[in-house]
Amino acid sequence: MDHYIDLAGDPSALAHLLRRLHLADAVASATLTPLTGGVSSNIFRLDIGDRTYCLKQALPKLKVAKDWIVPVERVYAEIGWLRTAGRIVPGHVPEVLGVDHETKSFVMAFLPPTYANWKRELMDGRVDPAIAAQLGDVLGRIHAATAGDAEIAARFANDDTFHAIRLEPYLEEAARQNPQVAVALRSLIERTAATREALVHGDVSPKNILLGPAGPVILDAECAWYGDPAFDVAFCLNHFLLKSARSPGALAALLVSFAKLVERYVPHIAWTKPDALLDRVASLLPALLLARVDGKSPVEYLDDHRRARVRAAAIELIGRPDSTLSDITTFWQREFSA
Known part of the structure; x- marks a missing residue:
C-alpha cells in the first residue's frame, strides 16, 4: 500500500x-x-x-x-x-x-440530523414495518436494474475486496470459532463467491440507513461487488432477528418488518427464479447470525447470555439447510418470544 x-x-x-x-x-x-x-x-x-x-x-x-x-x-x-x-x-x-x-x-x-438513523429508531423500540417495505422495494430496483449487466459486472469485479471485508471476517471467522459447522459455512462461502447476478451493496444494515422525506437513504457501500444479491437481503433480514433477540417485546413488529421487506423485494426478481434466490437468502441467514456473534465485527448490543442463545439458534438452523424463510421466522418466534 x-x-x-x-x-x-x-x-x-x-x-x-x-x-x-x-x-x-x-x-x-x-x-x-x-x-x-x-x-x-x-x-x-x-x-x-x-x-x-x-x-x-x-x-x-x-x-x-x-x-x-x-x-x-x-x-x-x-x-x-x-x-x-x-x-x-x-x-x-x-x-x-x-x-x-x-x-x-x-x-x-451532507444529510442533516432530521434524517433519523434507522438503527437508533429500532434500538429505541420504534419499529415501522413500512420502512422495511420501502427498503425491499429500493433493493429490488437496484438489483433488477443491474442484473446481467456485463459493463457493471466488469466495473465491480471486486471479488478480492468482498472476500477481505465480508466473507473472511464474517463467515470464515465464524467457521474458525465454530468448527462443528465449518464445512457448511465454507460451502456457503464458496457458493456466494461464485454467484454473480447483480450489483450488491454488501452492508445493508440499519446503521447505514437514514430515514428521509422520501424514505430510506442507503449509505456506506464500501463492500460493493457484482455478485449474489441474496447477500444484501439476508444481511438486512439478519438485523431484524438480532434486534429481536435483544428486545423480545419488539419481536412481532420486527418479524412483520422481515416479511414486508421480502414481500416488496420479490416482485423485482426477474433475472432468476425467485425461489432459487430466496433459498440462498434462507441458507445465508443463520450463517450471518452466527457471524454477528462470533465474527470479527460482533454486534455490540447483545450481552453474553443473549449472544449464547443466538449462537445456539444459528448453529441449529445451519443444521437445517432446507429451511425456508418462513421456517426460520417460525423457529425464531418460538425461541425468542417474550
Whole structure:
C-alpha cells in the first residue's frame, strides 16, 4: 500500500484536498468535525462558510478488536455504487460531489440530523414495518436494474475486496470459532463467491440507513461487488432477528418488518427464479447470525447470555439447510418470544 495520508491528523493534507476539489482556498476557512458511527472510515462534517458537506476517507485498519486490514481502494467501489444506485433510485442515496484520489476520500451531500438513523429508531423500540417495505422495494430496483449487466459486472469485479471485508471476517471467522459447522459455512462461502447476478451493496444494515422525506437513504457501500444479491437481503433480514433477540417485546413488529421487506423485494426478481434466490437468502441467514456473534465485527448490543442463545439458534438452523424463510421466522418466534 502507498503511504497513507490520514486526514484526521494532517491539516496540510486537508488544505490540499480542499484546493484540489475547488471547495476552499485554505483550511482556515473550513471546519472539520468528526462524525461517529462507523468502524471502517474517517467520516467528517465539513463546513465551509454557509455550505456543509460530508467527507469520508477509507481506513486501512478497521476500528474493531480483532486485526482487520483491508485495502483503502475500496473507496472507489463505494463511490461507484453510490453513483450507479443514484441513477436507479434517486433520493435513496447521497449525492457524490467530489473525489480525491490522493487521500482515497470523497465528498458527498451532507444529510442533516432530521434524517433519523434507522438503527437508533429500532434500538429505541420504534419499529415501522413500512420502512422495511420501502427498503425491499429500493433493493429490488437496484438489483433488477443491474442484473446481467456485463459493463457493471466488469466495473465491480471486486471479488478480492468482498472476500477481505465480508466473507473472511464474517463467515470464515465464524467457521474458525465454530468448527462443528465449518464445512457448511465454507460451502456457503464458496457458493456466494461464485454467484454473480447483480450489483450488491454488501452492508445493508440499519446503521447505514437514514430515514428521509422520501424514505430510506442507503449509505456506506464500501463492500460493493457484482455478485449474489441474496447477500444484501439476508444481511438486512439478519438485523431484524438480532434486534429481536435483544428486545423480545419488539419481536412481532420486527418479524412483520422481515416479511414486508421480502414481500416488496420479490416482485423485482426477474433475472432468476425467485425461489432459487430466496433459498440462498434462507441458507445465508443463520450463517450471518452466527457471524454477528462470533465474527470479527460482533454486534455490540447483545450481552453474553443473549449472544449464547443466538449462537445456539444459528448453529441449529445451519443444521437445517432446507429451511425456508418462513421456517426460520417460525423457529425464531418460538425461541425468542417474550
